Amino acid sequence: MRIFVCVALLLAMAPLGLPLFAMTLLTEALILGLLAMSLDLMVGYTRLISFGHAAAYGLGAYASGYLLLHTSLPLPFAVLAASVLAGVVAIGVAWVCTLAKGVSFSMLTLAFAQLLYAVAFKWTSVTGASDGLAGIPRTAGPFGVTVFQTKNGYYYLVLVCLLGAYLFCRSLVGSPFGAVLRGIRENEAKTLSLGYNTRLYKIAVVAVSFALGGLAGALYSPFAGFANTELVFWLFSGQVLIMVIVGGQGTLIGPILGAAFFMLLEHVLSQYTESWALFFGLIFIGFVMFAPQGIWGLLTRRARA
Amino acid sequence: MDLLSFLLVQCLNALSQAALLFFLGVGLTLIFGIMRIVNFAHGTFYMLGAFLGYSAVRLTGSFWAGLVLGPLVAGGIGAAFEMGLLRRLYKRDDSAFLMVTFGLTLVLGEIIRLVWGVDALQVQVPDSLSGIVFLLDEPFPVYRLFLVAAGAIVAVGIWQFLERTRLGLLIRATSQNAEMVHALGVDVNLVRSGIFGIGCGLAALGGVLAAPLLSASLGMAGNAIIDAFVIVIIGGMGSFPGSLLAAILVAFVQVFGTYYFPDFAMAAMYLLMLLVLVVRPGGLLGKEA
Amino acid sequence: MSVSRRVLLQTAAVAGMTRRAFAADSIKIGIPVALTGPLGGIGAQMRRACEFWAKQVNAKGGLLGRPIELIVEDTAANPATTVRKVQEMVERSGVRLITCIVASNEALAVVPKLAEWDTIFVSGDNGDGRLTGESLVPNFFRPNVSGPMGTRAVTLWLRDSPMKKFYGIGMDYAWGHNSMEVFESEAKRAGKEFLGAVFSPTGTKDFSTYITKIRQSGADGCYLVLAGDDNVAFLTQAKQYRLGEKVQLLTEQVDEMGINASGDASVGLIGGSRYPAALDNPQNKAFVAAWQAEYGRLPQMFEGDQYQSCIVMQAGIEKAGSVEAAKLRAALEGLVVTSVKGPITMRACDHQAEQPGFVVKVVKKDGMEHPVPEVIATYKADRVTPPCNQMVYTD
Numbered sequence: 001m002r003i004f005v006c007v008a009l010l011l012a013m014a015p016l017g018l019p020l021f022a023m024t025l026l027t028e029a030l031i032l033g034l035l036a037m038s039l040d041l042m043v044g045y046t047r048l049i050s051f052g053h054a055a056a057y058g059l060g061a062y063a064s065g066y067l068l069l070h071t072s073l074p075l076p077f078a079v080l081a082a083s084v085l086a087g088v089v090a091i092g093v094a095w096v097c098t099l100a101k102g103v104s105f106s107m108l109t110l111a112f113a114q115l116l117y118a119v120a121f122k123w124t125s126v127t128g129a130s131d132g133l134a135g136i137p138r139t140a141g142p143f144g145v146t147v148f149q150t151k152n153g154y155y156y157l158v159l160v161c162l163l164g165a166y167l168f169c170r171s172l173v174g175s176p177f178g179a180v181l182r183g184i185r186e187n188e189a190k191t192l193s194l195g196y197n198t199r200l201y202k203i204a205v206v207a208v209s210f211a212l213g214g215l216a217g218a219l220y221s222p223f224a225g226f227a228n229t230e231l232v233f234w235l236f237s238g239q240v241l242i243m244v245i246v247g248g249q250g251t252l253i254g255p256i257l258g259a260a261f262f263m264l265l266e267h268v269l270s271q272y273t274e275s276w277a278l279f280f281g282l283i284f285i286g287f288v289m290f291a292p293q294g295i296w297g298l299l300t301r302r303a304r305a
Numbered sequence: 306m307d308l309l310s311f312l313l314v315q316c317l318n319a320l321s322q323a324a325l326l327f328f329l330g331v332g333l334t335l336i337f338g339i340m341r342i343v344n345f346a347h348g349t350f351y352m353l354g355a356f357l358g359y360s361a362v363r364l365t366g367s368f369w370a371g372l373v374l375g376p377l378v379a380g381g382i383g384a385a386f387e388m389g390l391l392r393r394l395y396k397r398d399d400s401a402f403l404m405v406t407f408g409l410t411l412v413l414g415e416i417i418r419l420v421w422g423v424d425a426l427q428v429q430v431p432d433s434l435s436g437i438v439f440l441l442d443e444p445f446p447v448y449r450l451f452l453v454a455a456g457a458i459v460a461v462g463i464w465q466f467l468e469r470t471r472l473g474l475l476i477r478a479t480s481q482n483a484e485m486v487h488a489l490g491v492d493v494n495l496v497r498s499g500i501f502g503i504g505c506g507l508a509a510l511g512g513v514l515a516a517p518l519l520s521a522s523l524g525m526a527g528n529a530i531i532d533a534f535v536i537v538i539i540g541g542m543g544s545f546p547g548s549l550l551a552a553i554l555v556a557f558v559q560v561f562g563t564y565y566f567p568d569f570a571m572a573a574m575y576l577l578m579l580l581v582l583v584v585r586p587g588g589l590l591g592k593e594a
Numbered sequence: 595m596s597v598s599r600r601v602l603l604q605t606a607a608v609a610g611m612t613r614r615a616f617a618a619d620s621i622k623i624g625i626p627v628a629l630t631g632p633l634g635g636i637g638a639q640m641r642r643a644c645e646f647w648a649k650q651v652n653a654k655g656g657l658l659g660r661p662i663e664l665i666v667e668d669t670a671a672n673p674a675t676t677v678r679k680v681q682e683m684v685e686r687s688g689v690r691l692i693t694c695i696v697a698s699n700e701a702l703a704v705v706p707k708l709a710e711w712d713t714i715f716v717s718g719d720n721g722d723g724r725l726t727g728e729s730l731v732p733n734f735f736r737p738n739v740s741g742p743m744g745t746r747a748v749t750l751w752l753r754d755s756p757m758k759k760f761y762g763i764g765m766d767y768a769w770g771h772n773s774m775e776v777f778e779s780e781a782k783r784a785g786k787e788f789l790g791a792v793f794s795p796t797g798t799k800d801f802s803t804y805i806t807k808i809r810q811s812g813a814d815g816c817y818l819v820l821a822g823d824d825n826v827a828f829l830t831q832a833k834q835y836r837l838g839e840k841v842q843l844l845t846e847q848v849d850e851m852g853i854n855a856s857g858d859a860s861v862g863l864i865g866g867s868r869y870p871a872a873l874d875n876p877q878n879k880a881f882v883a884a885w886q887a888e889y890g891r892l893p894q895m896f897e898g899d900q901y902q903s904c905i906v907m908q909a910g911i912e913k914a915g916s917v918e919a920a921k922l923r924a925a926l927e928g929l930v931v932t933s934v935k936g937p938i939t940m941r942a943c944d945h946q947a948e949q950p951g952f953v954v955k956v957v958k959k960d961g962m963e964h965p966v967p968e969v970i971a972t973y974k975a976d977r978v979t980p981p982c983n984q985m986v987y988t989d
Contacts, residue, residue, distance in 0.1 A: 024682070100582055104587065226702075228673055238345070271667065275419065278412055284404055285412070287404065289393065423634040444835060444836050446834040520827070520830060524823040560802070
């Protein structure tokens with residue numbers, strides 16, 4: 001907990017020391033971190049390998065974008081509403097996906113995400129089809145608060161969301177509910193025989209995961225000012241999964257670091273060389289070979305040694 | 306175009322597309338179904354096949370040489386990758402495979418870009434296959450008929466290979482119980498390298514065969530990996546007849562779906578997968594979920 | 595984070611300056627261009643044109659006595675990456691002028707932010723009609739040919755052709771639908787029959803069903819709004835089905851990349867061209883000669899069109915005496931430049947360049963490895979440029 005407070009304080013002071021552009025990168029990294037952490041609830045704690053988490057992000061991004069463009073809802077409320085929407089949709093999706101297990105579960109999540117992609121491509125009046133939603137404003141309010149319209153103000157909104165979500169997830173995985181999730185991860189049949197309705201638990205964790213992933217997406221679209229179909233595409237789902245694994249699954253913190261690492265590495269490498277993908281790929285291969293527990297595993301091992 | 310010739314042409318269209326999907330899916334069935342490795346780089350091997358085919362055709366002047374050399378080289382690269390890296394990961398969980406093959410996708414894709422450049426490259430249909438035949442007065446490309454035949458030959462070949470040959474037997478045995486095979490004095494590692502190499506080679510074969518329809522381009526890998534996964538999953542993991550059935554089913558849904566409901570072309574394949582998995586979570590011919 | 599991290603153009607060496615001195619008072623131009631991914635081929639052409647232009651200008655002592663520095667970043671045609679990269683160029687490198695964005699959806703994601711960034715964006719190939727229509731922002735300028743303008747040139751040519759009935763196939767995204775609408779209304783105005791259109795998802799590999807549909811439609815001509823891999827795949831497969839023997843294929847833009855990748859399958863194709871290298875005017879001849887000296891081949895379509903955008907930027911900066919957004923914007927509005935396509939006007943009302951339209955036919959020529967586009971009709975600027983802020987024509 002002491003480390004958590006230190007890191008939180010450090011992040012809170014970031015705008016004082018970092019140049020304008022570094023703040024832009026940091027904000028985006030935190031948003032992606034929130035997304036990766038939300039997926040970790042499914043992947044790391046319940047062994048539900050979702051290959052369609054872009055659906056959560058995209059739902060949140062489109063929903064908050066739509067609300068901000070077409071209603072006068074204050075920004076925090078629009079973000080919250082989008083997050084709730086993603087969670088509610090997830091209940092239906094999870095109800096179907098949990099009919100299957102293992103790889104079939106993964107492919108069902110992929111199918112839903114791709115269907116959502118098709119909807120985003122076709123429902124022109126709401127999603128703007130292939131153009132997506134552009135010029136998404138950061139509306140003022142509530143109560144005349146305009147702080148979220150500024151760059152640093154928005155950063156604090158993202159930071160508060162991430163820290164809040166982290167504390168929430170931590171208490172969730174530490175609760176009896178989390179114990180059941182881990183039971184499902186290790187041996188679902190046994191957990192079932194102990195009298196737990198595992199499917200209900202799985203649906204619940206997917207809903208929570210989607211709501212938090214939706215929150216990340218909802219924060220992204222007013223940050224970038226747009227939302228488009230790339231955010232729902234399967235490739236992005238795959239990348240988020242990679243972020244979770246490279247950070248260290250089942251640790252919550254790891255995936256946040258993984259997301260930041262993934263984004264910043266791609267960003268920096270692509271400034272140096274056109275062949276950034278080559279080095280990006282080699283670094284990932286190196287990670288698998290030499291850091292099996294991911295970034296977080298690497299850090300904690302160093303700390304213990 | 307009357308109804309009969311329309312149906313004939315469309316069915317042949319679907320079958321030629323099924324052949325291409327089958328080449329893509331069958332290699333992944335081997336790797337994914339038997340070795341339980343999520344090979345994210347499968348689509349990139351498919352693309353590599355097309356580029357290798359292009360170079361082989363350029364160098365030798367023969368499409369047939371490309372058809373042999375492309376899969377061989379790609380299969381060799383695949384086998385080398387298995388020996389060098391994957392082999393060290395069998396004790397780890399699936400996510401390690403996902404990540405290392407994701408890395409391979411990026412590396413291989415970039416190498417292809419550096420070697421062959423960014424522009425799409427044309428691969429000519431060999432003269433003997435470039436003609437058309439008239440089916441009930443409708444022209445139909447000979448090359449597409451050749452694809453259907455090639456698909457049938459490869460399907461029968463793989464089936465016979467698995468049933469009749471020693472390596473085929475070992476592959477089936479390894480998928481059931483690797484330790485037992487090892488105890489019998491067989492080098493399991495070699496079998497695994499072989500399977501991975503063959504899987505990549507089959508993807509590359511699909512790439513060479515697809516190149517005269519698409520040209521060799523950097524966009525080829527794009528959705529190929531997802532198409533391949535969908536085929537494997539609909540068919541049932543590790544089931545060869547399953548992937549053949551799935552390829553045919555998907556192709557028919559695509560061809561007729563696109564014709565009657567063009568707006569749903571993008572979603573058709575996924576709706577089919579959803580339907581199949583909800584009814585049979587293990588896939589059409591799969592054993593378990 | 596060191597300065598050297600930035601991707602600097604080698605032209606620094608040409609101008610004989612050190613990198614540090616170079617960065618101090620250079621004119622920085624942001625090049626957020628797709629170099630990887632399926633659009634990498636177009637991106638490479640556009641970047642080449644920018645580099646060629648910068649090298650030319652720097653060799654003559656630069657602009658306003660300052661060297662040009664291109665800050666190149668790969669966007670992989672992902673709008674999220676594009677916005678992030680441009681934001682970095684603006685906030686960290688102090689860029690106030692960008693060009694070379696490849697895809698229209700990247701452009702549409704960037705334009706709403708231009709005011710906040712106080713940055714001018716000069717398009718080099720973005721064709722979406724709405725960029726100078728409903729989505730127009732004051733800091734956006736389009737010296738290149740738009741999608742509707744390409745379609746318009748083709749339909750003007752169709753007015754004199756004996757073909758009567760038309761069908762269309764377009765990529766299922768904004769550009770495809772947009773251009774098809776223009777084609778439909780233009781074809782009808784020319785007294786032709788429009789039988790319908792079908793749209794294929796981006797990345798479609800097998801076009802056999804679409805070819806069946808086109809064949810069944812009974813049309814004399816089929817209008818294609820396809821690009822990149824989809825275009826190559828369609829042309830190749832259409833040739834295999836001998837579609838061209840029954841239906842004349844028409845297209846919004848004939849680009850050399852598509853021709854080279856589909857080879858003989860593109861022969862006979864008729865379509866618009868944003869820039870044919872064969873144009874006969876002194877500016878173009880000088881450009882083509884210099885280009886051939888540098889690269890040993892003719893400039894391709896996107897190279898020529900991007901080069902024109904660079905010439906417009908250059909004239910604008912010289913007139914404004916600055917790259918500051920407000921001054922440059924004022925200078926660009928109404929600017930008349932003699933470029934490789936002859937005199938063109940950046941009209942003030944919607945920031946679209948008024949310029950001629952070309953229709954070309956792909957033919958095989960002896961001694962050439964690939965078929966080449968040959969100009970078969972040229973239309974004056976006032977006939978192909980739409981009314982201000984419009985995508986449809988009235989005559």
